[in-house]
Amino acid sequence: MNATRRGTHPSPAGPAPARFDQVLAHARAENRAALATYLPAGYPNQAQSLRILHRLAEVADVIELGWPYSEPALDGPVIQQAAAQSLAGGFQVHHLLxxxxxxxxxxxxxxxxxxxxxxxxxxxxxxxxxLAQAGAAGVILPDLPIEEADAWLAAARHHGLHTIFVVAPSTTDARLRRICAAAGGMLYAPAVAGVTGSTGPLHDALPAFVQRLRAATDLPIGVGIGVSTPAHAQEVSLIADVTIVGSALIRTIDAAHGPRQQAAAAVDLARALNAGLRRPNRSRAA
Structure with missing residues (x-):
């Protein structure tokens, strides 16, 4: 598979949420999972962040940009430190935009x-x-309960943004139905229990959980939180529509020295992750 897919992707023209849907549909037509890479905006600094993001956008289907925050409940030490570095460097919302x-x-x-x-x-x-005017397709909200989401959902719908919820395996069927009715773009399923940054095996119950989500919605399913290796990415590609990687990418960037080396290391990891995302047959991920 050609990991750098510029020229084969759908045109960026059109509303950003429709663009997201189109990118996922394009990956599905190629019988592969889409790759989403996560970095906090402004990490390791704004200029270098832009350099890395441009390179990643040639390989990844989706760029997930973090809005740095000092109390990220779902994030482990790797993303916490990266967000803290961005904030210490003077991050402001205009950098995200x-x-x-x-x-x-x-x-x-x-x-x-x-x-x-x-x-x-x-x-x-x-x-x-x-966010919509800048060109974002949607917002992932890991800490917003569906019971308290009405105000945000109204604003997001008004501006045409997808709202993507992170859904825990412990979610009841009734609550899951409510989340599915409000969500757009995809549902986000954690690959492991706990915070981001795990390098261990994915949860044994993950395939059954993804099947449960598919029974509740026609939305694509993204899997992240604990996806840290090409083997993990390949495992996820067999059951999900989107493979999401963040902490492993940050660790790779941190280990490189110099702006060019950091960007090259990030792209090399994205290509390695991409290599296993094509499925062995034409069936839909299930």
Whole structure:
């Protein structure tokens, strides 16, 4: 498989949420899972972040940009440190918006991962409007309960943004139905229990959980949190529509020395992850 797919991706033109749907449909037509790579905006600094993101957008189908936050409940030490580095370097929301705009003509679609407190502090309507105008397709909200999501959902719908919920295996059927009715773009399933950054095996119950999600919705299923190796990515590709990798990418960047080396190392990992995402037959992931 050609890991650098520029020229074979759908055109970036059109509304960003439709662009996200189209990118996933394109991956499905190629009988592979889509690759989503996560980095906090402004990490390791804004200029270097933009350099790395542009390179990743030539390989990944989706760029997931984190809105750095000082109390990220779902994130382990690797992402916490990367977000802290961005904040210490002077991160402001306009850096996030700049990053989204910089990727507007890239082959990849852009999602934002945001915790609710900074989103609320910034203003839900203002945040949704500015993110949509910059070119984001949607927002992943790992800490927003569906029971408290009405205000955000109204703002997101008003501006045409997908809202992507992280769904725990412990979610009841009734609550899952409510989440599926409100969600857009995809559902996000954790590959392991606990916070991001795990390098151990994926949860044994993950395939059954993804099947449960598929029985509840026609939305694509993304799997992240604990996907750290090409072998993990290949395992996820057999059951999910999107393979999401973050902490492993940050560890790779941290281990490289110099801007060019960091960007090259990030792309090399993305290519290695991509190599196993094509499925062995034409059946839909299930």
């Amino acid at each position: 700049e990053s989204i705009r910089a990727l507007a003509t890239s082959p990849a679609s852009v999602l934002v991962m945001a915790y609710y407190p900074p989103l609320y502090k910034y203003g839900l309507e203002r945040a949704a409007g500015e």
